Every structure is written in structure tokens, then in C-alpha cells.
Amino acid sequence: MRHILSILVENEPGVLSRVAGLFSGRGFNIESLNVGPTLEKGVSRMTICTRGDDLIVEQIIKQVRKLVTVIKVVDLTHMQSVDREMVLIKVNAEESHRAEILRIADIFRCKVVDVSAQDLTLEITGDQGKIRPIISLLQRFGVKEFARTGPMAMKRSMQLEED
Amino acid sequence: MELTGAKILLECLGREGVDTVFGFPGGAVIDIYDQIPNYPMQHVLVRHEQGAVHAADGYARASGKVGVCLVTSGPGATNTVTGIATAYMDSIPLVIFTGQVPTSLIGNDAFQEADIVGITRPCTKHNYLVKDVRDLAMVVKQAFYLARTGRPGPVLVDLPKDVVQAKTEFEYPDSIKMRSYNPNYQPNHKQLQKVGELLSFSRRPVIYAGGGVISSEASEELTGLARHLNIPVTTTLMGLGAFPGDDPLWLGMLGMHGTYAANMAIGNCDLLLSVGARFDDRVTGKISSFASKAKIVHIDIDPTSIQKNVVVDVPIVSDCRLALKGLRSVLGRETTDWQAKHADWRREVDGWMASHPLTYEKCDGPIKPQAVVEMLYEITKGEAIISTEVGQNQMWAAQFFKYTKPRTLLTSGGLGTMGYGFPAAIGAQFAFPDRLVIDIAGDGSIQMNIQEMATAVSYELPVKIVILNNGYLGMVRQWQDLFYDKNYCSTCLHRNPDFVALALAYGAEGYRITRQEDLEPVLRKALASKSPAIIDVQVAQEENVYPMVPAGAALTDMLLV
Ligand SMILES: Cc1ncc(C[n+]2csc(CCOP(=O)(O)OP(=O)(O)O)c2C)c(N)n1
Numbered sequence: 001m002r003h004i005l006s007i008l009v010e011n012e013p014g015v016l017s018r019v020a021g022l023f024s025g026r027g028f029n030i031e032s033l034n035v036g037p038t039l040e041k042g043v044s045r046m047t048i049c050t051r052g053d054d055l056i057v058e059q060i061i062k063q064v065r066k067l068v069t070v071i072k073v074v075d076l077t078h079m080q081s082v083d084r085e086m087v088l089i090k091v092n093a094e095e096s097h098r099a100e101i102l103r104i105a106d107i108f109r110c111k112v113v114d115v116s117a118q119d120l121t122l123e124i125t126g127d128q129g130k131i132r133p134i135i136s137l138l139q140r141f142g143v144k145e146f147a148r149t150g151p152m153a154m155k156r157s158m159q160l161e162e163d
Numbered sequence: 164m165e166l167t168g169a170k171i172l173l174e175c176l177g178r179e180g181v182d183t184v185f186g187f188p189g190g191a192v193i194d195i196y197d198q199i200p201n202y203p204m205q206h207v208l209v210r211h212e213q214g215a216v217h218a219a220d221g222y223a224r225a226s227g228k229v230g231v232c233l234v235t236s237g238p239g240a241t242n243t244v245t246g247i248a249t250a251y252m253d254s255i256p257l258v259i260f261t262g263q264v265p266t267s268l269i270g271n272d273a274f275q276e277a278d279i280v281g282i283t284r285p286c287t288k289h290n291y292l293v294k295d296v297r298d299l300a301m302v303v304k305q306a307f308y309l310a311r312t313g314r315p316g317p318v319l320v321d322l323p324k325d326v327v328q329a330k331t332e333f334e335y336p337d338s339i340k341m342r343s344y345n346p347n348y349q350p351n352h353k354q355l356q357k358v359g360e361l362l363s364f365s366r367r368p369v370i371y372a373g374g375g376v377i378s379s380e381a382s383e384e385l386t387g388l389a390r391h392l393n394i395p396v397t398t399t400l401m402g403l404g405a406f407p408g409d410d411p412l413w414l415g416m417l418g419m420h421g422t423y424a425a426n427m428a429i430g431n432c433d434l435l436l437s438v439g440a441r442f443d444d445r446v447t448g449k450i451s452s453f454a455s456k457a458k459i460v461h462i463d464i465d466p467t468s469i470q471k472n473v474v475v476d477v478p479i480v481s482d483c484r485l486a487l488k489g490l491r492s493v494l495g496r497e498t499t500d501w502q503a504k505h506a507d508w509r510r511e512v513d514g515w516m517a518s519h520p521l522t523y524e525k526c527d528g529p530i531k532p533q534a535v536v537e538m539l540y541e542i543t544k545g546e547a548i549i550s551t552e553v554g555q556n557q558m559w560a561a562q563f564f565k566y567t568k569p570r571t572l573l574t575s576g577g578l579g580t581m582g583y584g585f586p587a588a589i590g591a592q593f594a595f596p597d598r599l600v601i602d603i604a605g606d607g608s609i610q611m612n613i614q615e616m617a618t619a620v621s622y623e624l625p626v627k628i629v630i631l632n633n634g635y636l637g638m639v640r641q642w643q644d645l646f647y648d649k650n651y652c653s654t655c656l657h658r659n660p661d662f663v664a665l666a667l668a669y670g671a672e673g674y675r676i677t678r679q680e681d682l683e684p685v686l687r688k689a690l691a692s693k694s695p696a697i698i699d700v701q702v703a704q705e706e707n708v709y710p711m712v713p714a715g716a717a718l719t720d721m722l723l724v
Contacts, residue, residue: 010343013292018284025285055470062467068289068309071343 003057004083004153007046007064008071011037015069019046022067028060032150047152076153080160083153086125092142093120101141108134119144168296168327169194173202175303178335181231183207183222183593185215189235191262191275194327207593207622210614212239214586216246220255221587224573225548226594229256229310236262237275245580247317248286252577253401254378256315258306265325266294280321288316296329304336313346314465315378346464350481350489357477358460359493365434367508368394374401375439375463377569381484385438388487393505395512397425399440400561401576408565415521418446419712420558423519423721428512429454430719437461439483442472452717462486521562522724529703530679532631536563538682539601539629542690547599548591550574550584552608554638556631558708560603582611585628589615592624599690606632606659616669619695627690628697630662633704641707662699672696
């Protein structure tokens with residue numbers, strides 16, 4: 001199962017390799033990793049997507065927590081959370097397909113960020129439910145270049161009971 | 164007054180109560196060495212940086228204090244890695260200071276530069292690169308704090324040359340605040356009560372203790388609890404000495420070369436009380452059949468140890484000593500007659516002990532290595548600090564010497580580092596100049612750090628090395644014998660040096676024992692001497708360690724003598 005971990009760390013040199021090295025050294029898989037500073041000086045947030053059964057993820061979380069530079073680890077998987085990823089995708093866009101690509105972009109509220117005679121570059125932001133279908137829709141036109149950030153995530157303020 | 168980084172470092176060591184530093188100099192740390200004579204601590208000059216770390220480690224294991232070493236940048240620093248990894252696997256508190264090239268050169272492939280912080284990240288509890296002399300005192304304070312608290316471990320501090328030379332006002336911080344590091348010491352009371360309940364239902368409980376009992380100074384509590392409850396006790400290799408090896412409740416070590424009784428007890432128990440042990444694969448054998456009939460209680464200071472290898476019924480994250488104390492007081496209110504309750508189980512366990520004691524074939528002819536260890540126990544009456552190398556010598560030292568007190572066996576359990584024992588013995592001898600310290604060695608392992616004989620001789624340490632000389636890398640040969648059709652590829656040491664001449668060359672004493680009748684008198688003579696000595700005992704060459712659980716088999720599937 002896929003888990004999204006939100007990790008607060010002291011923003012010291014080497015902290016990224018401490019966390020990433022822990023994953024590789026212990027044979028855990030990182031599916032994506034996203035880091036950036038928080039509003040608090042000297043503190044960064046990492047969002048890591050990983051996969052594993054409950055015991056493995058429990059072990060991952062404990063191991064990360066044990067690192068001296070890690071302040072807090074939260075597994076967002078069983079919480080109500082918002083997550084967003086951004087993708088830049090450069091698709092083949094010959095005249096004959098251009099209108100269709102733009103229509104898809106419109107439906108998914110993507111932005112066109114670059115155009116040339118042969119291709120269109122789109123910016124897509126959203127959760128996995130949005131990103132996965134649009135990528136698969138665009139793939140049949142031929143993708144020339146592709147970059148994605150991996151999700152960033154936050155716990156929702158209101159944790160409503162699910163029924 | 165402003166002080167240089169070098170002076171600040173030495174001031175800090177004084178504040179931390181460090182009296183002995185093991186090290187080896189070089190350009191990057193020469194400013195620190197320049198100041199050492201002005202400070203009260205003693206610096207022990209080793210002959211190889213690996214020796215410095217193992218010596219600091221042996222000092223720490225024997226004394227319970229933090230071991231300290233100081234080495235130069237680049238090759239000096241990389242030479243420490245095996246020692247650091249050894250200490251890390253066994254949770255030994257060390258602080259390692261490495262020199263580094265000046266900050267302006269870091270990353271430029273400068274002369275004698277190595278990214279030691281990067282290299283040791285996976286084998287230290289934490290590590291630091293000090294970039295500004297104003298951070299130095301705080302970093303040193305944190306390093307010692309991290310090394311000795313929570314689950315202990317090695318901490319490395321990398322010191323660029325310009326930082327050591329720069330000056331700043333010295334002030335030793337009196338408190339530390341690290342919001343991201345807060346080890347939990349107190350056990351959860353509810354969980355302790357659950358253990359009490361499990362105990363009241365169980366018929367066949369066993370205590371399985373590890374090195375955590377020794378590092379948390381919990382031996383007395385462990386012994387008291389086991390006797391109060393009348394529960395048999397087994398320990399890991401690292402736990403030897405945590406429970407008296409001459410107590411009627413003692414089962415011996417468990418695991419791959421554990422006793423029949425200990426492994427059978429684990430296989431048949433209905434409650435396993437694990438204290439400060441981490442379910443290492445050398446201990447558990449086939450994990451699915453390890454204590455498969457038992458409820459498992461796991462007490463450990465380190466949450467990552469819990470649920471890592473086995474699923475446990477009651478996890479208790481806390482200091483072992485506090486947990487055992489807490490458990491005792493939870494049980495204090497019970498009226499159970501524990502002696503009677505566990506009498507049947509004790510009879511069963513004692514039956515296993517009696518039917519399959521630790522033993523070996525005794526015959527005329529070459530000296531049996533087990534007999535050498537037994538003789539050492541007899542002569543010393545157990546009043547010695549034993550260190551070991553790795554291999555058969557280590558297992559026989561674990562099986563045939565009775566450890567009655569904690570911190571009397573120093574051995575590389577987790578990493579299994581050949582070359583550990585001799586420098587560790589040197590470290591222990593510095594901690595206890597008046598005690599007898601013996602390294603039980605193999606002829607292969609001893610050659611990995613024999614250069615430290617020069618250290619032993621120059622500091623006039625009476626350390627003894629007893630080589631169980633079988634002419635083989637014995638433990639590997641044993642595997643080849645049992646599982647690889649006796650294909651003794653690269654395990655025969657057919658051109659060993661003359662160890663007696665080698666000892667003499669270093670200025671130590673050398674003894675050779677080839678006949679059974681010489682064993683006792685020569686050992687007695689050598690152990691009584693005030694010089695460092697090698698005692699080269701020619702033992703039966705193809706002797707194997709038994710019992711043995713083949714790798715991956717269930718503990719109850721033992722090969723017996
Ligand atoms: C540094 C290192 N290299 C290799 C090994 C693998 N190894 C484990 S036991 C052993 C044989 C040790 O031989 P010796 O020191 O002669 O001891 P014996 O088993 O004969 O008592 C070897 C090579 C190791 N543990 N450590």
C-alpha cells in the first residue's frame with residue numbers, strides 16, 4: 001500500500017541524505033520525495049511517498065523518527081489530508097491534434113506554459129486522481145518531456161469521522 | 164579570554180570527565196596534539212586508527228564510560244570506519260574526533276580529504292561537521308550527550324583544520340536542548356500490568372536478555388526478578404554477564420551456537436520476556452519457528468527494535484532497568500507462589516540441561532580449544548575481563564567461560580569484527596589497570612590488529628593474548644566442513660608467523676603450548692606475568708563448535724556433538 005509521510009526536519013546540510021540514505025540503506029523504497037522550507041526558520045518539510053505493508057511502514061516511520069535531525073513524522077495515509085503534485089508535460093501537438101489537446105487541458109484546468117509549432121507544454125496541478133488520467137490521456141499524442149514534483153501533502157484541519 | 168578551537172576541544176573533554184583519549188596524529192589535527200601536553204588527560208598512541216576505535220570501545224564496554232578517540236583527516240578517518248560500525252552494531256557509546264581539511268578546501272579533493280561525515284552517516288548514531296569555532300563547544304556537548312543517552316552509540320565530530328586554529332570565547336553550555344531528540348526512559352504502566360497478567364497465565368516462561376541489560380545497568384534487577392519468579396534465563400552473546408553464569412536458573416546463551424537447553428526452552432516456552440535484545444538472526448534462527456508457542460513481551464529503549472523482526476504482544480519502549488523495576492513493583496502486589504508455579508517447567512528445563520550439557524569429546528592427543536577456555540576459567544576463577552576475536556574462538560569463549568558479572572566479556576556481537584579483541588583488551592586494561600585482561604584469539608583474527616602489541620608494550624600493559632591456534636580460519640572452515648563438502652578453499656593458514664618470536668620482537672613475552680600437560684602450568688605462569696604476552700596454544704585443528712543451528716533452520720534443529 002502507498003503511504004504519504006510528512007516529515008519535519010532541521011534544515012541542516014546533509015539532512016536530505018540522512019533521510020534518503022536511511023531508506024536506501026535499509027532497503028526501503030522511495031517513490032517520490034519533495035522538500036522545501038517551512039515558515040519556521042531552519043525547519044523544512046519533506047513529503048515522501050513510499051510503499052509497503054503495515055509492518056514495513058511502521059519500521060520506516062520509527063527509523064526516520066530516530067534520526068537526530070528529524071523533528072516530526074506523520075503518516076497521512078489514514079488521515080484526511082490534501083495532497084497536490086505538479087507535472088510539466090511536453091506533448092507532441094501537430095496541427096491535427098492541437099485542438100483536442102487544448103480541449104483536454106481545458107477540461108482538467110491545466111495551464112499551457114509553452115507553445116511551439118510541434119508541441120505544447122502543459123502545467124498540471126492536482127491530486128493523483130486528476131494527474132493519472134490526464135497523463136494517460138495525453139500519452140497517446142506522444143510525450144517529449146516530462147517532469148513531476150512528487151506530491152506535497154498536509155493534514156486537513158478538520159478530521160471528520162468517515163462513515 | 165579567547166581560546167583556539169584546539170584548546171576549546173580539550174577544555175570540553177575535561178568537562179566531560181574524559182581522562183583517556185586513544186588516537187593517532189596527522190597534519191589536520193596537529194594543533195590539537197600541540198596542546199595535549201598542557202591538559203591532564205592521557206593520550207594513548209596506538210599503531211593503527213582501527214586500533215584506536217576498538218580500544219576506546221573496549222574502554223567503554225569495560226567501564227561504562229564514553230570512549231574517546233582522535234585521528235587525522237582522510238586515511239586516518241577512513242581507518243576508523245570498521246571500529247565505528249562495530250560500536251554502532253553493539254550500541255557502544257563513543258565520540259570520535261576526526262581532523263578535516265580547512266573549510267575553504269572541503270569538496271576540492273584536497274590532500275588527505277575524505278567526506279567522513281558522508282561515509283559514516285549509516286554507522287553512527289549521529290555525526291557533525293563543525294564549520295564555525297563558535298559552534299564547537301555545543302557540538303562536543305551534544306556529541307557526548309547523544310553517545311551516552313537513549314540507545315547508546317558512536318557519534319563522530321569532524322574538525323576542519325581552520326576551525327581548530329580559529330579563536331573564540333570559550334563557554335561550556337550547561338544545558339542542551341534538542342527538540343528532535345527525546346529518548347523515552349519510563350515504561351508505560353498499563354503495559355507493565357499486561358505483563359503481570361501474562362505472567363499469571365503462563366506456565367513456561369523464559370527470560371531472553373541482551374546487551375541492553377548491560378548498558379542500562381539492569382543486571383541486578385534482572386537477576387532479582389528471575390529469582391523472584393523462578394524463571395530460567397538465557398542471554399544473547401552481548402548479554403553474557405548480565406545474569407550470573409553460575410546460577411541454577413542460567414540456561415546458557417541461545418541461538419546458532421546456543422545451548423540445547425536454551426534453544427529448547429525458547430522453542431517450548433509460552434511466554435518470552437525479552438529485555439534489551441533485538442532478535443538478531445543469529446539468535447532467532449528461522450524466524451517463523453522462534454518462540455512460536457509464546458506470547459512475546461519486548462522491552463527496549465529503541466522503538467525501532469520493536470516489531471522489526473518479530474511481532475510482539477506487549478511492546479515496552481523504555482530503559483531496561485526502569486522497566487524491570489516497574490515490573491517488580493507491579494508484581495509486588497501478587498500473592499502467587501512463583502516457586503511452586505514454575506516448578507514443573509523448571510524440572511523440564513533442568514532435564515534438558517542435564518541430558519545435553521555443553522561438552523566436547525575429551526581424548527588424548529592434541530589440546531582441545533574448549534579445554535583451554537575451561538582452564539582459563541579455572542585459573543582466573545572467573546575474575547578476568549575477557550575479550551575475544553571472531554570465529555570459533557569467540558564462540559568457545561562464550562560457551563566455556565562463566566561470566567558472572569556484567570562488563571566482563573568484550574566481543575564484537577553485531578558486526579563480528581575480526582581484529583576487535585586485542586585493541587579492545589588494551590582499552591579495557593586502561594580502564595582497569597589492575598585487573599587481568601585476556602584476549603581469547605584465533606590465529607587468523609589476531610593478525611588483523613597485531614600491530615597494537617607495540618602499544619601494549621610501550622604502555623607496559625599486562626594484556627594477555629591466548630591464541631587458540633588451529634592453523635585455519637576455523638569458523639569458515641567449519642562451514643566448509645559441514646555445508647560445502649569439505650572444500651577448504653582459502654581457509655588454511657599454512658604459513659603463520661612464529662607467534663612467540665613475534666611477541667619477542669615487539670618486546671612482549673611469548674609462550675607456546677603444544678602438550679596437554681603443559682597447559683595449566685604455562686598458562687598460570689603467563690597470566691601471572693606483568694608483561695604483555697602471547698600464549699600460542701596449538702589446538703586440535705579440525706575441532707568444530709557445537710551445538711550448531713544451521714543458518715536459517717529452527718533453533719530446535721541443532722547439530723549436537
Ligand atoms: C574482518 C573480518 N573478515 C572476515 C570475517 C569472516 N570470518 C568470520 S570467522 C572467520 C575465521 C576466523 O579465523 P580465526 O581468527 O583463526 O579464528 P577461529 O575461527 O579459527 O577460532 C572469518 C574469516 C570476519 N568476521 N571479519
